Amino acid sequence: MFEDIPVDVSPMYEGERIRSANMFVELAGPKSWGAELVQVEETVEDGKVEVIGPELQDMGEGDIHPLGIKIEIQGEALEKELEGVIERRTHELCNYIKGFMHLNQRDQIWCRVSKEALEAGFKLEDLAKALLILFKEEYPIIESIAITIMTDEDEVQRFVEKARLQYEQRDARARELSDEDVDVFYGCVMCQSFAPTHVCVVTPDRTALCGAINWFDCRAAAKMDPDGPIFEIEKGEVLDEVKGEYSTVNEVVSQRSQGTFDTVYLHSVFGHPHTSCGCFEAVAFYIPELDGIGIVDRDFRGETPLGIPFSAMAGQCSGGKQVEGFTGLSLEYMRSPKFLQADGGYERIIWLPKEIKESLSEYIPGDLKDKIPTEEESANIKDMRAFLEEKGHPILDRLEGTPGEVEEAPVQEEESVEYAEMDMEAMPVAPVAYAPEFTMPASGGVKIIFKNAKIYAEKVIIKKN
Numbered sequence: 001m002f003e004d005i006p007v008d009v010s011p012m013y014e015g016e017r018i019r020s021a022n023m024f025v026e027l028a029g030p031k032s033w034g035a036e037l038v039q040v041e042e043t044v045e046d047g048k049v050e051v052i053g054p055e056l057q058d059m060g061e062g063d064i065h066p067l068g069i070k071i072e073i074q075g076e077a078l079e080k081e082l083e084g085v086i087e088r089r090t091h092e093l094c095n096y097i098k099g100f101m102h103l104n105q106r107d108q109i110w111c112r113v114s115k116e117a118l119e120a121g122f123k124l125e126d127l128a129k130a131l132l133i134l135f136k137e138e139y140p141i142i143e144s145i146a147i148t149i150m151t152d153e154d155e156v157q158r159f160v161e162k163a164r165l166q167y168e169q170r171d172a173r174a175r176e177l178s179d180e181d182v183d184v185f186y187g188c189v190m191c192q193s194f195a196p197t198h199v200c201v202v203t204p205d206r207t208a209l210c211g212a213i214n215w216f217d218c219r220a221a222a223k224m225d226p227d228g229p230i231f232e233i234e235k236g237e238v239l240d241e242v243k244g245e246y247s248t249v250n251e252v253v254s255q256r257s258q259g260t261f262d263t264v265y266l267h268s269v270f271g272h273p274h275t276s277c278g279c280f281e282a283v284a285f286y287i288p289e290l291d292g293i294g295i296v297d298r299d300f301r302g303e304t305p306l307g308i309p310f311s312a313m314a315g316q317c318s319g320g321k322q323v324e325g326f327t328g329l330s331l332e333y334m335r336s337p338k339f340l341q342a343d344g345g346y347e348r349i350i351w352l353p354k355e356i357k358e359s360l361s362e363y364i365p366g367d368l369k370d371k372i373p374t375e376e377e378s379a380n381i382k383d384m385r386a387f388l389e390e391k392g393h394p395i396l397d398r399l400e401g402t403p404g405e406v407e408e409a410p411v412q413e414e415e416s417v418e419y420a421e422m423d424m425e426a427m428p429v430a431p432v433a434y435a436p437e438f439t440m441p442a443s444g445g446v447k448i449i450f451k452n453a454k455i456y457a458e459k460v461i462i463k464k465n
């Protein structure tokens with residue numbers, strides 16, 4: 001199937017990490033720009049592949065180039081609402097290609113090509129060719145598909161702007177609904193390939209933490225493939241409306257996290273916050289000294305007032321963990337009226353990167369806008385306290401009143417930044433163990449539980465005794 005492609009293409013390469021010593025070029029990412037976009041069209045020239053801009057063979061070792069991945073699809077049963085979910089698979093499918101690494105989503109993508117892939121003759125054209133086949137295999141409802149890869153600076157710039165408009169349209173639609181308006185939420189376990197206990201709960205108010213999948217996207221995906229990674233969750237009994245705790249959500253999360261977690265609060269960082277995989281757009285973190293919450297996003301390069309950058313913070317709570325005082329979230333969730341409502345919403349926010357504060361300006365209550373410091377006003381707790389006191393931030397009432405629910409910050413800098421994407425060199429590679437052959441006992445039975453494991457098998461034979 002992939003005979004024309006000079007490198008192997010298989011799910012077994014999904015965990016492959018390309019570190020700088022082995023890297024030929026970097027595409028998009030924090031030092032450049034890029035985006036991926038899937039669009040459902042009425043007519044698409046099936047099998048068309050185009051590369052606009054320099055090919056890998058025209059690039060120099062260690063170069064960094066922008067990257068655009070445009071995927072046009074057509075099919076009788078394809079709905080516009082499926083674009084977001086199909087687009088989210090780009091990450092996984094690109095990673096099937098040996099020597100090509102893809103991280104993140106939307107306009108946050110970050111890719112690398114290995115030296116070995118280049119030596120084998122791999123081109124960006126092959127990336128497009130492999131994706132053509134993989135997308136059609138994954139989604140039989142795609143009848144025609146065309147893929148354009150862009151590396152030309154101006155072309156990618158224009159493409160990123162266009163893609164952002166599309167993302168905004170998708171997100172804006174979900175803003176019209178709220179959790180009370182629906183009977184079902186959705187779950188997504190696509191990220192369990194690297195965060196085995198992570199279960200995203202997607203509600204109208206809580207867009208998935210990767211920021212790429214909202215309630216409407218999930219509805220379309222679950223309808224198309226009810227046994228797929230995105231599934232319906234009946235709301236069930238409301239156990240705590242403010243925290244966002246629902247009986248069925250708890251049951252499903254327990255089942256899908258292999259019993260690791262049995263309680264999830266959708267709208268709080270305390271107690272049982274939503275689990276975090278690693279592709280979250282931002283992290284909410286508790287600041288115990290001031291009993292407030294800070295938010296740091298993936299694009300923020302400096303240190304947070306806790307003295308650690310986003311990457312270390314992400315390392316704290318990624319990999320499918322539920323860590324009290326931390327939760328990964330999407331920037332879209334910060335536009336919801338339910339945004340961390342159990343913790344006080346924006347009244348509890350005492351630090352934000354300037355860029356985020358500006359981009360969410362219309363969603364921050366007017367009287368709080370000048371009271372929330374950014375990296376410009378407070379680089380540490382001392383400055384932050386002075387700023388909050390000077391501006392009369394409502395957190396001061398809380399500080400005078402009851403103490404916080406978490407007494408100590410559970411922050412320790414971790415060495416391994418599992419999938420945090422800021423420190424690609426630090427990302428772990430899963431060890432591989434081989435089980436050539438084993439025999440089951442004749443009676444009594446055995447139960448084998450693999451956690452954090454991926455299993456590759458050339459052949460599996462199951463015989464009935």
Ligand code: SF4
Binds near residue numbers: 188191212277
């Ligand atoms: S972050 Fe959540 S919604 Fe997004 S792909 Fe992963 S599991 Fe699915």
Ligand SMILES: [Zn+2]
Binds near residue numbers: 191277278279
């Ligand atoms: Zn994820």
